[in-house]
Amino acid sequence: MSSIASMFSNGDSTTDSPASAVAARTEAILEGRQAAADPIASLKELADSLPSLDEVQAVAEDDTSELTDTERQQKDKTESVIRTAVAAGNTAIWIIAQGLERAAKGKWWRRSHPTYAAYVNDLTGRSASYIRRLRSGAPLALETAAQTGRVPNPGQIEETRKAQRQHGTEAAILLFQVVSEVTEELGDKTTAETLEAVRKELPSALPEVPEQARATIERVTRRTLGHGGGDDEPAMFEEDSNDGVRIRTPDGEASASGPQESSTAGNEGDDIEDAEIVPEHMVALKDALKTLNTVNRAITKDVFTQAAADPDDAEEYERVRQVIIKRATAIRNKALHAPKG
Secondary structure (H helix, E strand, O other), X not given: OOHHHHHHHXXXXXXXXXXXXXXXXXXXXXXXXXOOOHHHHHHHHHHHOOOOHHHOOOOOOOOOOOOOHHHHHHHHHHHHXXXXXXXXXXXXXXXXXXXXXXXXXXXXXXXXXXXXXXXXXXXXXXXXXXXXXXXXXXXXXXXXXXXXXXXXXHHHHHHHHHHHHHHOHHHHHHHHHHHHHHHHHOOOOOOHHHHHHHHHHOOOOOOOXXXXXXXXXXXXXXXXXXXXXXXXXXXXXXXXXXOEEEEEOOOOOEEEEOOOOOOOOOOOOXXXXXXXXXXXXXXXXXXXXXXXXXXXXXXXXXXXXXXXXXXXXXXXXXXXHHHHHHHHHHHHHHHHHOOOO
């Protein structure tokens, strides 16, 4: 019998049990005998083979009694799943977390280990604090994997859980899926930082219709990530005076504005005729131009000077300044590479 299958057998010679079938399927995946699309389904089946959390008996913190036959069976079965999941690699980390959720509730380590932390470390080689974070994120992680075919890592799940608290589970899964798709399209990889940047730019409420919610998330993702630009590109904003900033346009001309100017100065794109039927894409561009003009008037040289003068915020100031440069450069590059009319 294989090493993984033996983990499930627990001394039982029967080879056609559900646990043995899962073990055989998991080992086949590990050995590359099954298609790449199978691991997601196999992980879900492995998770489903765990004993029901509702059937695990909670015990008092100071309980040091012997495990009952039921507890011992639940413990053995869960540990087999955990060990198989460990063997499957990092993609199975969420199954490990769900298994240890049951171990924590049943306090199955109470006769074999002095603490839960020691039990976790002995069984998985991970710290108890790390596992606690995994346990809280496991339900969303497995549901995300089931719906998208992509297994999120712990850092990504921390960000999507924040979206879950604000917008709900389906929106959180959509966020992960859309950001993953767009970053791949741009030739990049999805990170926790990428998800955080997009999440923070989402509106306070998303449309209830899934298609509309997806469209909103995709629009925000593309706007946030841009289609290029880097630190070696010229910055969009160049300091000009204490009263304003200068926006460098693609043809090399510059237009300046400042708080002392009238509300219409330099805002050629601010006014959209109400009576005119404007195509949706032009509305989006004109809305963006209005926003840029507002930002241009707000970010003066004096704003940068005062922010830089505070030594307590020096690190945060530099981080924000760099992000402004990158975002502005991304917008500039998109305009530069756009078709000319």
